[in-house]
Amino acid sequence: MAFNKEQWSWIFYDWANSGYGIIVTTAVLPIYFKGVAENSGVTAANATAYWGYANSFGTLLVAVLAPFLGALADYQGYKKRLLTGFASLGMVMTIGLALLPSNQWQWLLVIYVLSVLGYSGGNLFYDSFLTDVSDNRQMDRLSSVGYGFGYLGGVIAFLLFMVLEFTNGFGQLSSLGVARWGFALAAVWWLAFYLPFQRNVQQRHALNTTAAPLRQSWHRVWQTILHxxxxxxxxxxxxxxxxxxxxxxxxxxxxxxxxxxxxxxxxxxxxxxxxxxxxxxxxxxxxxxxxxxxxxxxxxxxxxxxxxxxxxxxxxxxxxxxxxxxxxxxxxxxxxxxxxxxxxxxxxxxxxxxxxxxxxxxxxxxxxxxxxxxxxxxxxxxxxxxxxxxxxxxxxxxxxxxxxxxxxxxxxxxx
CATH class of the missing domain: 1.20.1250.20 (MFS general substrate transporter like domains)
Structure with missing residues (x-):
C-alpha cells in the first residue's frame, strides 16, 4: 500500500523534529547547561536541580494545556494553525538557545522551557492529524513508518552534529561554539522538513467553528471528563x-x-x-x-x-x-x-x-x-x-x- 504526498509530508514532520529531540533534549543541552551554569558560579548540585525543575515545569505546562488545546484544534481550520504556531515557537526558541550569551543560564532555562512547549504542543496536533491523513486500514502502517523515520532522522541529524564535535567545527569552534551550532542545526532541520507538511497536509475532520471557540473548548473538555x-x-x-x-x-x-x-x-x-x-x-x-x-x-x-x-x-x-x-x-x-x-x-x-x-x-x-x-x-x-x-x-x-x-x-x- 503506497503512501501519497500528503502522507509522506505527515511522516516527515516526525523526521523534522527528531533533531531537536536527540540533539537538544537528550545529548547536548543538559551538558551545555551544566557547563554554563557552573561557569557562572552555580554549584553542580544546584545546576542539576534547576535542570530538573525546568524539565518538570515544561512537562507540567504541556500536560495541563493539552486537552484544552486539543479541543480548540478540533474546530475547522484551527488544527494546522496551532501546529504551525507551536512548531514555530519551538524552532525560534531553539535558535534562541544558539544565540543566547553563555553567561545567561537563567534565560537559557526560560528559552528551553518555551522550546519544550513548542515541541510537545506541536506533537499533540501532529499525532491527531493521523485521523485526517489516513483511514482505519492505513493507520497502523502509517503511524509505524512515521515513528521509524523519526528515529532515522534523529540518527542522521545527530551524526551531522558529531562531525562538528569531532572536528571542532572543522577547527573553527570551541566546545561551546559546537553546542550552539548543534542547536542551530536542530532548528534548521526542523524547519526544512516541516515545510512539506505545511504545504500538503490538511485537516479533514472538524467541528463547525463557534462564535466563542475558547469558551466552548473548555466546556467540551469538562463535559468529556464528566461523561x-x-x-x-x-x-x-x-x-x-x-x-x-x-x-x-x-x-x-x-x-x-x-x-x-x-x-x-x-x-x-x-x-x-x-x-x-x-x-x-x-x-x-x-x-x-x-x-x-x-x-x-x-x-x-x-x-x-x-x-x-x-x-x-x-x-x-x-x-x-x-x-x-x-x-x-x-x-x-x-x-x-x-x-x-x-x-x-x-x-x-x-x-x-x-x-x-x-x-x-x-x-x-x-x-x-x-x-x-x-x-x-x-x-x-x-x-x-x-x-x-x-x-x-x-x-x-x-x-x-x-x-x-x-x-x-x-x-x-x-x-
Missing part, C-alpha cells in the same frame, strides 16, 4: 497505556544510570543510544506490517511481552555485553509499541474530536515515567542492586497487559 463512562473502553485503554508506557519511558530515562552502575563507559552509552535509534527504524515499520497481517491488538501484546522479557532478563545484567543485548531488544520494540498505541487510540476516538482526545493521551504520555523511576529507585535502595530495580518494572507491564486484555478484541479490529 467518560460513555467512552469506557477508550478510558480503560488510556489506563493500560499509562502503565506500560510508563515502563517504556522509564527504561529509556534510567538506562544511562543503570549502565554506569555496571561499568559501561559514557562513550559506549552514546554509541548504544545511536544503535537503539537505528534498530528502532526498521523494527517500527515491521510492527506496522505485523499489525496488518494480524491485528493492532496483537502487535501491542507482542511489544508488551518483549518488554516483560527485557525486564526479567535485567536480573542477569552484569556486563557491557548484557547491556548491549538488552539495548538492542529495546530498539526492536520501542517504536513499535508507541506507533501501534497511537494508531489504536486514533481508531477509538471520534474523528471530529481527535485532537481533544489526543490531549488526554498526551497528558498520560507526559506523566509517564513518574511511577517507574520511583519504583526503580525504591527497589534499588532496598536491594542495593539497580538490575533488580530495573526488573521491578515488569510490574507495570503486567498491569498494562492485564488491563489491555479486558478491552474487547472487536473494539478496534473490526474496523
Amino acid at each position: 467518560l463512562r460513555q467512552h469506557k473502553y477508550l478510558a480503560w485503554f488510556l489506563v493500560a497505556y499509562f502503565c506500560y508506557i510508563d515502563g517504556v519511558d522509564t527504561i529509556f530515562t534510567m538506562a544511562t544510570s543503570i549502565g554506569l552502575d555496571i561499568g559501561v563507559q559514557s562513550t559506549t552509552l552514546i554509541l548504544v543510544l545511536l544503535v537503539v535509534q537505528l534498530v528502532a527504524f526498521p523494527f517500527s515499520i515491521l510492527y506496522g506490517w505485523l499489525a496488518g497481517k494480524t491485528s493492532t491488538r496483537t502487535g501491542i501484546l507482542v511489544a508488551i511481552v518483549v518488554y516483560l522479557v527485557i525486564c526479567l532478563d535485567a536480573l542477569n545484567l552484569k556486563t557491557t555485553t548484557d547491556f548491549w543485548i538488552l539495548a538492542v531488544l529495546v530498539g526492536t520494540s520501542q517504536g513499535g509499541i508507541q506507533a501501534l498505541s497511537r494508531s489504536y487510540f486514533a481508531r477509538l476516538v471520534p474523528k471530529d474530536r481527535s485532537s481533544e482526545f489526543f490531549g488526554f493521551y498526551n497528558i498520560l504520555g507526559k506523566f509517564s515515567a513518574v511511577l517507574g523511576p520511583i519504583l526503580v529507585g525504591v527497589v534499588t535502595q532496598m536491594t542495593g542492586q539497580s538490575r533488580i530495580g530495573a526488573a521491578s518494572l515488569s510490574i507495570l507491564f503486567v498491569l498494562g497487559l492485564l488491563i489491555f486484555l479486558t478491552i474487547p478484541r472487536t473494539m478496534v479490529d473490526k474496523s
Whole structure:
C-alpha cells in the first residue's frame, strides 16, 4: 500500500523534529547547561536541580494545556494553525538557545522551557492529524513508518552534529561554539522538513467553528471528563497505556544510570543510544506490517511481552555485553509499541474530536515515567542492586497487559 504526498509530508514532520529531540533534549543541552551554569558560579548540585525543575515545569505546562488545546484544534481550520504556531515557537526558541550569551543560564532555562512547549504542543496536533491523513486500514502502517523515520532522522541529524564535535567545527569552534551550532542545526532541520507538511497536509475532520471557540473548548473538555463512562473502553485503554508506557519511558530515562552502575563507559552509552535509534527504524515499520497481517491488538501484546522479557532478563545484567543485548531488544520494540498505541487510540476516538482526545493521551504520555523511576529507585535502595530495580518494572507491564486484555478484541479490529 503506497503512501501519497500528503502522507509522506505527515511522516516527515516526525523526521523534522527528531533533531531537536536527540540533539537538544537528550545529548547536548543538559551538558551545555551544566557547563554554563557552573561557569557562572552555580554549584553542580544546584545546576542539576534547576535542570530538573525546568524539565518538570515544561512537562507540567504541556500536560495541563493539552486537552484544552486539543479541543480548540478540533474546530475547522484551527488544527494546522496551532501546529504551525507551536512548531514555530519551538524552532525560534531553539535558535534562541544558539544565540543566547553563555553567561545567561537563567534565560537559557526560560528559552528551553518555551522550546519544550513548542515541541510537545506541536506533537499533540501532529499525532491527531493521523485521523485526517489516513483511514482505519492505513493507520497502523502509517503511524509505524512515521515513528521509524523519526528515529532515522534523529540518527542522521545527530551524526551531522558529531562531525562538528569531532572536528571542532572543522577547527573553527570551541566546545561551546559546537553546542550552539548543534542547536542551530536542530532548528534548521526542523524547519526544512516541516515545510512539506505545511504545504500538503490538511485537516479533514472538524467541528463547525463557534462564535466563542475558547469558551466552548473548555466546556467540551469538562463535559468529556464528566461523561467518560460513555467512552469506557477508550478510558480503560488510556489506563493500560499509562502503565506500560510508563515502563517504556522509564527504561529509556534510567538506562544511562543503570549502565554506569555496571561499568559501561559514557562513550559506549552514546554509541548504544545511536544503535537503539537505528534498530528502532526498521523494527517500527515491521510492527506496522505485523499489525496488518494480524491485528493492532496483537502487535501491542507482542511489544508488551518483549518488554516483560527485557525486564526479567535485567536480573542477569552484569556486563557491557548484557547491556548491549538488552539495548538492542529495546530498539526492536520501542517504536513499535508507541506507533501501534497511537494508531489504536486514533481508531477509538471520534474523528471530529481527535485532537481533544489526543490531549488526554498526551497528558498520560507526559506523566509517564513518574511511577517507574520511583519504583526503580525504591527497589534499588532496598536491594542495593539497580538490575533488580530495573526488573521491578515488569510490574507495570503486567498491569498494562492485564488491563489491555479486558478491552474487547472487536473494539478496534473490526474496523
